[in-house]
Amino acid sequence: MRTYAESARLQPSYGWLSGLKSWWRMLVICLEERLAYRTDFALGTVMRFLPIVTQVFLWTAVFNASDRTDIAGYSRDNIVAYYLLAMLTRAFSSMPGLAGGVSRSIRDGSVKKYLIQPVDYVGFLLASRIAHKLVYYIVAMIPFVSVLFFCRSYFPPAPDGLTIAAYVLSLVLSFLLGFFLEATLGMIGFWFLEVSSIIFAYMLFQYLLSGHMFPIDMLADIPTGMAGISLADVVRFLPFEYTAYFPAAVWLGKITGWELVTGLVIEFTWLIVMIGVCRFVWWRGTKRYSGFGG
Amino acid sequence: MGRYFKIFSTFARACLVRDMTFRANFLLECLTSLGWMSMNLAFYLLIFSFTPEIGRNSGWSREPFFAFVATGLIINSIVQTLFMPSASELTEMVRTGGLDSVLVRPLDAQFLLSMHRFDFSSMANGIVGVALLVWSVSRFSVAPPLIACFLYPVLIVCGVAILYGLIIMLAAATILMGRNQSLYDFWFYITNFSRYPAEIYAGPWGGPLRMVCTFVIPILLVVNVPAGTIARPLSGNAWGMISLTCVVAIISVGVSRIVFQAALARYRSASS
Numbered sequence: 001m002r003t004y005a006e007s008a009r010l011q012p013s014y015g016w017l018s019g020l021k022s023w024w025r026m027l028v029i030c031l032e033e034r035l036a037y038r039t040d041f042a043l044g045t046v047m048r049f050l051p052i053v054t055q056v057f058l059w060t061a062v063f064n065a066s067d068r069t070d071i072a073g074y075s076r077d078n079i080v081a082y083y084l085l086a087m088l089t090r091a092f093s094s095m096p097g098l099a100g101g102v103s104r105s106i107r108d109g110s111v112k113k114y115l116i117q118p119v120d121y122v123g124f125l126l127a128s129r130i131a132h133k134l135v136y137y138i139v140a141m142i143p144f145v146s147v148l149f150f151c152r153s154y155f156p157p158a159p160d161g162l163t164i165a166a167y168v169l170s171l172v173l174s175f176l177l178g179f180f181l182e183a184t185l186g187m188i189g190f191w192f193l194e195v196s197s198i199i200f201a202y203m204l205f206q207y208l209l210s211g212h213m214f215p216i217d218m219l220a221d222i223p224t225g226m227a228g229i230s231l232a233d234v235v236r237f238l239p240f241e242y243t244a245y246f247p248a249a250v251w252l253g254k255i256t257g258w259e260l261v262t263g264l265v266i267e268f269t270w271l272i273v274m275i276g277v278c279r280f281v282w283w284r285g286t287k288r289y290s291g292f293g294g
Numbered sequence: 295m296g297r298y299f300k301i302f303s304t305f306a307r308a309c310l311v312r313d314m315t316f317r318a319n320f321l322l323e324c325l326t327s328l329g330w331m332s333m334n335l336a337f338y339l340l341i342f343s344f345t346p347e348i349g350r351n352s353g354w355s356r357e358p359f360f361a362f363v364a365t366g367l368i369i370n371s372i373v374q375t376l377f378m379p380s381a382s383e384l385t386e387m388v389r390t391g392g393l394d395s396v397l398v399r400p401l402d403a404q405f406l407l408s409m410h411r412f413d414f415s416s417m418a419n420g421i422v423g424v425a426l427l428v429w430s431v432s433r434f435s436v437a438p439p440l441i442a443c444f445l446y447p448v449l450i451v452c453g454v455a456i457l458y459g460l461i462i463m464l465a466a467a468t469i470l471m472g473r474n475q476s477l478y479d480f481w482f483y484i485t486n487f488s489r490y491p492a493e494i495y496a497g498p499w500g501g502p503l504r505m506v507c508t509f510v511i512p513i514l515l516v517v518n519v520p521a522g523t524i525a526r527p528l529s530g531n532a533w534g535m536i537s538l539t540c541v542v543a544i545i546s547v548g549v550s551r552i553v554f555q556a557a558l559a560r561y562r563s564a565s566s
Binding site for chain 1: 319330336352480494496
């Protein structure tokens, strides 16, 4: 009689196809879930544009009052374009509810079904997030295109093909980096029951250091106490700026040549590190996790 | 009224006990709340390293602007402590049918739904807001008149009332829509307009936006009018805005009550 392991070894192609089918099924389930509450979802998507309106007026008022033509290398038009591009990047890298959802599933015990079913939890979360983003882009396409077209005069001429390719690559990497950062954060729930404060603290740092609040270049004149190293230099080596600032700065031509290549390498390295950390934390967490009852 | 005050106190005590049971989490929440505030203050300091004021000849130089920020902190802290935690729970209550158990209780549903849960950690920002206000006012070149000091707390209450009205109307939208997870987002985004002086909304787009945010969704009155009263001279126009804020606060609470009752009348239970 064959063992289960032997049977599994004899059917490698079927296993691969089965895995793909599982992924597709997860994607469809998540799409249906997202579309169940369409009004809420559409409302949430459109409202994301509101904060940028205040930022545009704020910086216009700052430029008007200061008589400066540029701040940290950004003209007023550059600043508006930057916020729009940073927002576009955040549409890829932000993972609303992911960390909270993971920690909640650990706290209320619903995570245990993923421990006994032949489904990889992190894979399921990733498929779910891809579905979420797909629906989001479909809904957000019209407002995004409208706003970008309406604000086209703020943008410099479109960059060359290579820069656009680097921009697209940085966006894809920002999505994956954002996902693994937040999934790992949620898994802290294996060690602490209540992680909402930790998530909030992370969001604070993320908001400040990602360049979502203002371009990181504005930190270039802030010293760190180390000779010749500014705060912007330190932030450059953290993963946060790759989830907002970096892609926006690439499109605007603020990062070019070797600096661009180095930036992409650092972003990719952070992604690999976070995939490893996420898998490790899941492995350690499930080792100490215990669930009782149905 | 006395009965409601007693129930309100009981809720507040229960929430305080709960917060104190998880002291470390409470402390962490206070710290993160203060962290968010500090981050914003750092952002404003960064802005003032590039410009002497926000908006040409607007009068919002560094100290008056920090008085503005302090006013926003105080008002938002009151709202976040008293009303927002309950309002954010409503979303799930509507979806899961938990609202039914509230409706059958012999108490006013709006009172129960908007004031049954408090977040005392949000008070941390308010305390810092008061300190920031004292610091800013002490550095004004001309001290605010006595009447402004009397009007300021009244206008703070008006600002809170306007925001309360907005929360209740969002809660009504939740009941009508069946689920409104965007409620908190919408709150954040719409109050975002009140974070800066109204003077920044200028030009062909800013002017109409300022009108809408003053007279249609009166979010610009919430912080601008109390902050302007304490930080700037009380001119003829200022008295008009003060009167308008008081009237709008009363209308806001009244209209939100009507809208909420109408939404409850259309509520269909989600449970069996």
